[in-house]
Amino acid sequence: MVAGRAERKDGVVVSGPPERQAVRPDLEQVFRATYPRVVTVAARVLGSRDEAEDVAQEVFLTFARSSVPAGEASRWLSVAAAHTALNHLRSGRRRASREEAADGGDTVSPDVADAVVTRDERRRVRAALTRLPRRQAVALVLRHSGLSYAEVAAALDLSPGSVGTTVRRAESALRKELNRHASSD
């Protein structure tokens, strides 16, 4: 479960104890504006639409009773989605059958992508995501989900200048992971 109250620790939003508050009046408005992005962030981590939608639900359910300022909602939700999805991935809460489903109709990728990166490689990259330092993994996922450098910087308490470095390190580590397997095949 994601945080009922977001706290910042080391520039990363972490779980705090859930607090029971009234449902925020702007919930539907924020939901409609940000849901596609939140699902996309989770899907990049999990590779499955069904699971990504489950994560998005979890995140919005927490957000519904939170007092996150409206202006920070989109950023907060994206970061929470990345963390929650990474937690799912790491804790192995995924079921084997769901992974099969993810390899089937749930994830539609361009034909070109399939030709360049095999399904097995996708799985390896996602597994390697959980071994990255959390901030690198979140920065990578947010950037590849379309957040600007300024948005990623604000979300993770980084300077915009160091977002590039963080993302580059993450990409380089993941690429090495792929090459390592390729050369050992």
Add this chain to the structure above:
Amino acid sequence: MRHPTDGTLRRLLDEPDGVADADREHVADCPVCLSGLAAAQQDAAVIDIALSAEFTVDVDAGWHRLADAVAAEGRSPAAPAASGAPGGRWRTRLRNPVLAIVGVVALLGGASVAAAADWLRIFRAEQVAPVTAPRADLVKLPDLSAFGDLEVTAKANVRPVPDAAAAQRATGLSVPRVGRLPRGVTGEPTYRVGGQVSAVFTFSVAKTAQTVTAAGGTPPPPPAGLDGSRFRLSAGPGVAAAWSQGRPAPALIVARVVVPTVHSSGVPFATARDYLLSLPNLPANVASQLRGFSGAGTTLPLFVSAEKLSTSTADVGGVPATVLTSRDRVMAGVVWVSDGVVTAVAGSLSADEVLSVARGLRWGR
């Protein structure tokens, strides 16, 4: 000048405007940096593909699911939702074709009544039966708005009520008690009720032709008298008891809804049904299963995604019931119709567990 950092090269790929002019100019003339830029570009492209996840996000379905989950937590925002269907992903799956269930399909599966000038009941669900098809086909199922104008005349107004007695007062439906909760399901349920939903549908030959043409087909010539014919659809009221334990998807749901009915204002019904079934944008396997229902006008089809769910039949208190089990064995449900009410028991349970709950429901008092 020193070479810009790897991070600067990386940003140059995404946001060149965010990189200082001096750095950009340096990179343009520096073979070392250009090579670093190319490596960064390659890595970024491969990782982007590896993490890609392209699909359409259904915001409405997501919102309904969230609104239900928030409401189930106890305090409800203004939450529109279909009444009675099982929760979570199931609800999404079963709710999306609600119009089709109550509408097109009720028409398609309906009785062959040549109605007079008055409203005449042409459909009233007395049993349920699964229509199993690949998900891709179910997604293609048109809803009524593809064939004419649908005017909703009464909405469900789904709302929480404090207890079973209040639910019964609000709906007139008896609310069963669960004899013994399955393992892992605890606590008291939350109750929600909804009123009767009704709508009037006016068939439009022009709109139908437009839909069929847009799907790449050629509309067959419509039978006389179909254009402008009207149908009145209704379902509900309904009640649902959910054991949620604070989770987005309830562990157990027991729901009851007054069966859908369709009335016609006068049209040679068999002709209308045959016409709709002949449209090229209705998936052939779905159409043929629906044709199997024709005649009695009493079978409520449950659309079942062949990839996700398997179906079987069972007996609940002497009434035939349809059992749905998700192929990953995470969820199961059982649905039956008795005395003009559809009852469903579903949850994150096995088929045996939902059947045991269904058979152990206690009525009355």
